[in-house]
Amino acid sequence: MSGAAPPVFEVVARDGNARAGVLHTAHGPIETPVFMPVGTQASVKALSSGDVERLGARIILGNTYHLSLRPGAERVSELGGLHRFMAWPGAILTDSGGFQVFSLRERRTIDEDGATFRSHLDGSEQRLTPERAMQIQALLGSDIAMAFDECPPSDAPLEVVTAAMARTTRWARRCLEAPRAAGQLRFGIVQGGVDVALRRAHLAELAELPFDGLALGGLGVGEPPPVMHAVVGAIAPEMPHNRARYLMGVGTPEDLRAGIRAGIDMFDCVMPTRNARNGQLFICEGRLNIANAQHRDDPRPVEAGCPCECCASYSRAYLSHLYHAKELLYYRLATVHNLQHYLDLARRARAAIIAGVVSESSW
Amino acid sequence: MSGAAPPVFEVVARDGNARAGVLHTAHGPIETPVFMPVGTQASVKALSSGDVERLGARIILGNTYHLSLRPGAERVSELGGLHRFMAWPGAILTDSGGFQVFSLRERRTIDEDGATFRSHLDGSEQRLTPERAMQIQALLGSDIAMAFDECPPSDAPLEVVTAAMARTTRWARRCLEAPRAAGQLRFGIVQGGVDVALRRAHLAELAELPFDGLALGGLGVGEPPPVMHAVVGAIAPEMPHNRARYLMGVGTPEDLRAGIRAGIDMFDCVMPTRNARNGQLFICEGRLNIANAQHRDDPRPVEAGCPCECCASYSRAYLSHLYHAKELLYYRLATVHNLQHYLDLARRARAAIIAGVVSESSW
Numbered sequence: 001m002s003g004a005a006p007p008v009f010e011v012v013a014r015d016g017n018a019r020a021g022v023l024h025t026a027h028g029p030i031e032t033p034v035f036m037p038v039g040t041q042a043s044v045k046a047l048s049s050g051d052v053e054r055l056g057a058r059i060i061l062g063n064t065y066h067l068s069l070r071p072g073a074e075r076v077s078e079l080g081g082l083h084r085f086m087a088w089p090g091a092i093l094t095d096s097g098g099f100q101v102f103s104l105r106e107r108r109t110i111d112e113d114g115a116t117f118r119s120h121l122d123g124s125e126q127r128l129t130p131e132r133a134m135q136i137q138a139l140l141g142s143d144i145a146m147a148f149d150e151c152p153p154s155d156a157p158l159e160v161v162t163a164a165m166a167r168t169t170r171w172a173r174r175c176l177e178a179p180r181a182a183g184q185l186r187f188g189i190v191q192g193g194v195d196v197a198l199r200r201a202h203l204a205e206l207a208e209l210p211f212d213g214l215a216l217g218g219l220g221v222g223e224p225p226p227v228m229h230a231v232v233g234a235i236a237p238e239m240p241h242n243r244a245r246y247l248m249g250v251g252t253p254e255d256l257r258a259g260i261r262a263g264i265d266m267f268d269c270v271m272p273t274r275n276a277r278n279g280q281l282f283i284c285e286g287r288l289n290i291a292n293a294q295h296r297d298d299p300r301p302v303e304a305g306c307p308c309e310c311c312a313s314y315s316r317a318y319l320s321h322l323y324h325a326k327e328l329l330y331y332r333l334a335t336v337h338n339l340q341h342y343l344d345l346a347r348r349a350r351a352a353i354i355a356g357v358v359s360e361s362s363w
Numbered sequence: 364m365s366g367a368a369p370p371v372f373e374v375v376a377r378d379g380n381a382r383a384g385v386l387h388t389a390h391g392p393i394e395t396p397v398f399m400p401v402g403t404q405a406s407v408k409a410l411s412s413g414d415v416e417r418l419g420a421r422i423i424l425g426n427t428y429h430l431s432l433r434p435g436a437e438r439v440s441e442l443g444g445l446h447r448f449m450a451w452p453g454a455i456l457t458d459s460g461g462f463q464v465f466s467l468r469e470r471r472t473i474d475e476d477g478a479t480f481r482s483h484l485d486g487s488e489q490r491l492t493p494e495r496a497m498q499i500q501a502l503l504g505s506d507i508a509m510a511f512d513e514c515p516p517s518d519a520p521l522e523v524v525t526a527a528m529a530r531t532t533r534w535a536r537r538c539l540e541a542p543r544a545a546g547q548l549r550f551g552i553v554q555g556g557v558d559v560a561l562r563r564a565h566l567a568e569l570a571e572l573p574f575d576g577l578a579l580g581g582l583g584v585g586e587p588p589p590v591m592h593a594v595v596g597a598i599a600p601e602m603p604h605n606r607a608r609y610l611m612g613v614g615t616p617e618d619l620r621a622g623i624r625a626g627i628d629m630f631d632c633v634m635p636t637r638n639a640r641n642g643q644l645f646i647c648e649g650r651l652n653i654a655n656a657q658h659r660d661d662p663r664p665v666e667a668g669c670p671c672e673c674c675a676s677y678s679r680a681y682l683s684h685l686y687h688a689k690e691l692l693y694y695r696l697a698t699v700h701n702l703q704h705y706l707d708l709a710r711r712a713r714a715a716i717i718a719g720v721v722s723e724s725s726w
Binding site for chain 1: 404405406408409410411412413433434438441442443448449450659660662672676677678680681683684685687688690691692694695696
């Protein structure tokens with residue numbers, strides 16, 4: 001008996017450019033398209049791991065930059081890894097820290113070997129290199145490690161974008177040579193700003209490397225949505241068909257729909273969790289601001305028929321009260337609802353792709 | 364077939380002055396001794412009603428003063444009452460607002476009819492009378508309404524204490540004449556400061572009135588614990604044996620033990636919930652401050668063997684991380700643990716009373 005290693009990613013259905021797939025991780029299979037809740041600091045804000053599991057999420061994000069500063073990657077490793085630390089039984093994707101470091105515009109310097117920056121917590125000098133970013137992710141024990149990339153600002157001049165692309169490719173090779181955790185998958189990150197030709201060129205370089213999946217980085221960072229949708233619509237269909245495609249840090253429900261139709265498989269964004277805390281709740285008809293006075297006396301749930309803990313038991317009036325009273329329970333219920341909305345969107349998309357109606361139905 | 368109405372409160376076992384009992388409410392029987400988690404603003408802070416239920420709590424507190432200011436008693440009534448508003452299936456005791464109003468020292472004036480005060484939320488002028496306090500509690504639909512009392516400061520001179528006692532008795536009679544919600548029980552509040560003779564005199568007045576239970580108010584408000592324990596130790600055994608005895612707003616685990624041994628049946632206090640949020644966790648050996656550096660690397664649960672969600676899944680190291688990172692999940696896990704500690708203390712006390720070992724064992 002012999003056989004090839006099972007594929008990391010399988011496409012189980014196509015509808016136009018959209019795909020339904022399964023990504024196999026060390027912590028179980030992930031059905032795609034998938035939305036990944038963000039657990040920056042080893043916690044999906046306001047939720048327990050049990051809450052996230054009950055929402056049906058099977059993969060969440062952790063953050064190399066934040067976790068390496070606090071509580072520290074070596075400490076998490078000593079405590080049994082990130083899954084055990086936060087009692088999360090599903091899969092974890094860790095970003096490489098590149099995006100956060102390059103967002104510290106005034107507090108970092110970049111050289112060919114890596115980036116030096118000051119911690120936002122205590123101002124201490126820190127350094128990330130491709131090797132250290134991969135070491136941190138190995139110590140955390142994530143299921144998917146992202147390559148350490150250089151992510152230029154959305155308004156960077158052409159020569160800055162092209163230099164960042166070239167360096168990201170060199171760093172990607174170093175990431176692939178670094179040790180990884182057992183069973184850990186590695187994804188490369190395609191840069192190139194909003195220029196389709198540059199994106200295409202960088203995709204060609206990265207697709208040559210033996211990454212398990214490829215991501216589009218540096219989108220949803222300030223450019224108008226139609227510009228982003230155009231780039232994703234042009235590039236996603238050209239990404240390798242047999243590997244998972246991940247649109248990093250995006251976005252609104254509309255952005256997810258556009259991405260899924262273009263053939264993106266994976267998404268993450270702080271929008272559902274952050275906006276929940278700020279009072280904005282996603283519903284099928286759009287968005288609801290719980291701060292508005294009209295909700296104070298409304299006995300209806302946030303969304304009729306929504307199976308989440310918030311809608312199953314509580315009224316808009318109660319949410320409104322908790323919000324105005326700054327009760328901690330507000331943040332949890334609102335977060336639960338918004339994540340349910342995002343997770344359901346991806347699940348409905350998958351069903352629509354399998355049914356072959358992704359272009360018709362309003363999933 | 365005919366029979367007497369079932370008693371509101373039954374003593375099922377005695378051990379010295381301590382009693383194990385059952386208090387029958389419109390939302391089910393409550394086994395005593397019992398600790399009641401505080402849900403001031405229609406939420407036990409950081410917890411959902413489901414969390415509180417899973418902890419085994421069967422009765423919680425609501426607050427007339429806070430709820431009448433926000434969201435408003437009439438609004439809660441329109442929305443189906445406090446149980447439905449906060450999705451709590453168990454019993455609710457509402458305090459009368461007296462303690463909160465009389466704590467607003469600079470912002471209230473008292474006359475024979477009631478108290479006028481300024482809202483801590485918007486400075487608006489508000490008025491509470493015995494009749495309005497009972498109306499609010501009827502609108503909220505609580506299972507147990509507390510009489511509106513005058514609660515003098517712990518350092519008040521004798522003539523102030525005696526005047527407050529006399530007024531509290533007059534107000535108690537007015538509370539009993541006011542309408543109440545269907546099935547709502549009414550408890551009177553015994554004042555008298557830390558003077559046993561005054562307490563005894565006021566108890567004699569209140570015991571004459573047809574309250575379903577009696578409370579000791581104005582204790583745990585700054586006097587040294589031994590002073591409070593002496594008052595409770597002298598007065599609790601003299602309270603009517605066939606009615607529930609409630610020590611309001613008290614206290615530490617040691618205070619609960621002393622109260623239970625003296626014959627108190629019911630307790631409430633913000634200590635487990637508030638201290639949790641401030642980093643103090645109750646364990647059998649005493650108290651643990653999660654802010655201390657020693658916990659950062661500790662893989663043990665807060666308390667080995669504790670069945671709460673916090674101890675079942677998470678380490679001290681994780682709690683320490685969440686606390687330092689100000690993650691919202693910290694407040695919930697710490698609150699769950701501290702309430703488990705308090706609820707278990709009362710449950711162990713009940714078992715010890717029934718077993719007749721309340722004076723011996725270290726429950």
